[in-house]
Amino acid sequence: MTAFVLVSGSHVGGWVWPEVAARLRESGAEVFPATLTGLGNRRHLANPGTDLDTHIEDLVQLIDHVDAPELVIVGHDTGIHPVLGATDRRPERIARIVHLDAGIPQDGESVLDLVPDQTVRERLLQQVGEGGGGWRVPPPTLEEWALRGSLDGVPEDAMARLTCLAAPQPLGTLTQPLRLTGAGAKLPTSGILCTSNGSSIALVETVMQFGDPRFQGLSDPRVGFFELATGHWPMLSCPDELAEILLRAAAGEGHRLATTVREQSxxxxxxxxxxxxxxxxxxxxxxxxxxxxxxxxxxxxxxxxxxxxxxxxxxxxxxxxxxxxxxxxxxxxxxxxxxxxxxxxxxxxxxxxxxxxxxxxxxxxxxxxxxxxxxxxxxxxxxxxxxxxxxxxxxxxxxxxxxxxxxxxxxxxxxxxxxxxxxxxxxxxxxxxxxxxxxxxxxxxxxxxxxxxxxxxxxxxxxxxxxxxxxxxxxxxxxxxxxxxxxxxxxxxxxxxxxxxxxxxxxxxx
The missing domain is CATH 3.40.50.1820 (Alpha/Beta hydrolase fold, catalytic domain)
Incomplete structure (x- = not known):
């Protein structure tokens, strides 16, 4: 029996996964949507000391209390940071890591380090000071969600619920660097790319063909890729399709770059x-x-x-x-x-x-x-x-x-x-x-x-x-x-x- 741990990104808790979780359970899988400290129905547990290590420990505790011998752990957006941190601490329990429209953060990189626009970073820190008590990032408004990724395919009612239930994000979870020992570096990995948000297999292959050494590991045969023709929130825009791809990823399917990337850059x-x-x-x-x-x-x-x-x-x-x-x-x-x-x-x-x-x-x-x-x-x-x-x-x-x-x-x-x-x-x-x-x-x-x-x-x-x-x-x-x-x-x-x-x-x- 396959068991999935589903981890969402900033401001969002396990409540964002119900339709995906239902489809996975219908297939016979166990599903554990994670709600990290300070988010969802655990928002009252946040304090100024809540940081990335707090969220990593949340996932480690969840992993330790699940009976399934091996887990498929899914990180969406910034949720990939605590996912990789927990995987590094419990690699023997993880069968596969799934990057769901998420980056590939490296050791020493925080979430904010990977926000490319200086003005966006400055605005976020300003919001922390003005409405977050100096240690929380206020949740995005309906208009601000569009600045964080494509909303293609998200129904109006789902968008309204996302905005209503979003919680302030403890700043330390975004500023503390991810620390990795490399213990989980060789685990099988899947990438699910949302094409309306600017990602695609063809684009990854193009980057690979131009020889950037940072991405050569993506041609490892243990790495598989899938595409979804939707925006950044597939659990809201196409939950059935996402659940099907997660099951295929757990089975080891996916497009392998090693067979398509040209031998010569x-x-x-x-x-x-x-x-x-x-x-x-x-x-x-x-x-x-x-x-x-x-x-x-x-x-x-x-x-x-x-x-x-x-x-x-x-x-x-x-x-x-x-x-x-x-x-x-x-x-x-x-x-x-x-x-x-x-x-x-x-x-x-x-x-x-x-x-x-x-x-x-x-x-x-x-x-x-x-x-x-x-x-x-x-x-x-x-x-x-x-x-x-x-x-x-x-x-x-x-x-x-x-x-x-x-x-x-x-x-x-x-x-x-x-x-x-x-x-x-x-x-x-x-x-x-x-x-x-x-x-x-x-x-x-x-x-x-x-x-x-x-x-x-x-x-x-x-x-x-x-x-x-x-x-x-x-x-x-x-x-x-x-x-x-x-x-x-x-x-x-x-x-x-x-x-x-x-x-x-x-x-x-x-």
Whole structure:
């Protein structure tokens, strides 16, 4: 007989699981919805000392008092923190860990550490001081729930109940770091991804293909994945489907990444255009985080050339090797541009986590000024070309483009924060910035086989561009994938790259 422990996230208790629990029990399973100290009908037990260790001990006690020899423990949202803590203390009792639309916190990370938006963190702490007595986070209002994840599919009455029964969250449960010994690291794991909230198996595979070492463990055959076409609250929006997937997860089913992720990381693949034949290829010049690829015929002291600054995506691990500017994609683009008479500039900015967009924006601005200050560069003729998750960084330049910025390009860009990214600040929203772009030329390379959640951000941007009268040229890549330059060596893909480069250089020379 399978036994499930169901653990919800912040502000919510075991009362959120009744329909899922009923379906699981109908299948013959035992079910134990957990209500942690300070939440649900245990809210009166909270005090200023209630912290993550308190919630971990709640689960340890529950595990110790369940007769079932092995448990499947499910952590939804921030509930994964106490789940992993309890699993680390009782690994011999756990048959499988299920991450239900939840992250993968590491040793030493608190819940607040993983909230990427500084303004959101500051607002939360302000609420603690104003309405939480200095140690509790007031429960979200009906409007605030939408900022914490997609509400797609949640019925109105369920949403009203969620708001009514939500309890203040003890601050210590969000600020105390998770401490793990590694005792539960090798347990079988399942991930249930809610696609309307920005997660999908295809998106995970894309991240894996780009070689980020933080996620290589996801290809372990003991890790299985499932998708639900719903928002962040599947226990409210589709309890029957969720219960069925939990039973399948307990049986060891699920999509394995090991069978689908390419053996060679995408960022190590060969660039789809052959290196141009050049009489003598000048060695690139490295200046801190910036590399310059110079045209062969550029002589010191002669008329400076226009430049294209290529801005990689992310977030990526600082341990990733090669770094983006040494990858085949950016070496390929920079060499093509240099062969056509312009300066190609690449950089490694510090977008290592979702919290780093502000830092990455500063790195890009600093790199641009460094490129413009080089005497071989025409400081009045610069193009910026953004890729993938770097697309959000284009917002600053679209909102108030300087006179020297002659073109903005973007390839398979993410043009709005994904629903589960938790980026509430308006700064990194290119669609909202278009009102200031005027007639600045924008060249957008769009791939046909884009992840739906990313394609939706591109569609939103194009709709805003149409409304603002922005000058957008769309270059389509038939049957192209995200990061197609080292994956899709097809004639249409090669034509798309040539067309995009040609258009950017034309705008620079106009």
């Amino acid at each position: 995408a960022h190590l693949g060969r660039f789809l255009l052959d290196a141009p034949e050049r009489p003598r290829e000048r060695p690139r010049e490295r200046m801190g985080r910036v590399d310059l690829h110079l045209p062969d015929d550029l002589q010191d002291g002669e008329h400076p050339r226009s430049a294209v600054v290529f801005v990689h995506g992310g977030p990526i691990s600082p341990e990733l090797r090669p770094t983006p500017r040494d990858s085949e994609t950016f070496l390929g683009y920079a060499r093509q541009v240099a062969a056509l008479g312009a300066v190609g500039a690449t950089l490694d900015h510090r977008l290592h986590s979702l919290a780093d967009y502000g830092q990455a924006a500063e790195d890009v601005a600093e790199a641009v000024e460094m490129v413009r200050a080089d005497p071989r560069v025409d400081a009045e003729r610069i193009a910026l070309w953004f890729f993938s998750g770097g697309g959000l960084l284009s917002a600053d330049w679209l909102a108030a483009p300087p006179a020297w910025l002659r073109c903005v390009a973007a390839s398979y860009p993410i043009l709005a924060p994904l629903p589960n990214w938790g980026l509430g600040q308006p700064r990194f929203r290119p669609a909202a910035a278009l009102s200031g772009a005027g007639r600045l030329p924008i060249v957008l390379t769009r791939v046909e086989l884009e992840q739906p959640v990313i394609a939706a951000t591109v569609a939103e941007f194009l709709a805003a561009a149409d409304g603002a009268g922005a000058a957008v040229e769309v270059v389509d890549v038939p049957l192209g994938h995200h990061g197609f330059e080292t994956i899709d060596h097809t004639a249409p893909a090669r034509d798309a790259v040539r067309r995009a480069i040609g258009s950017v250089l034309t705008h620079l020379r106009a």
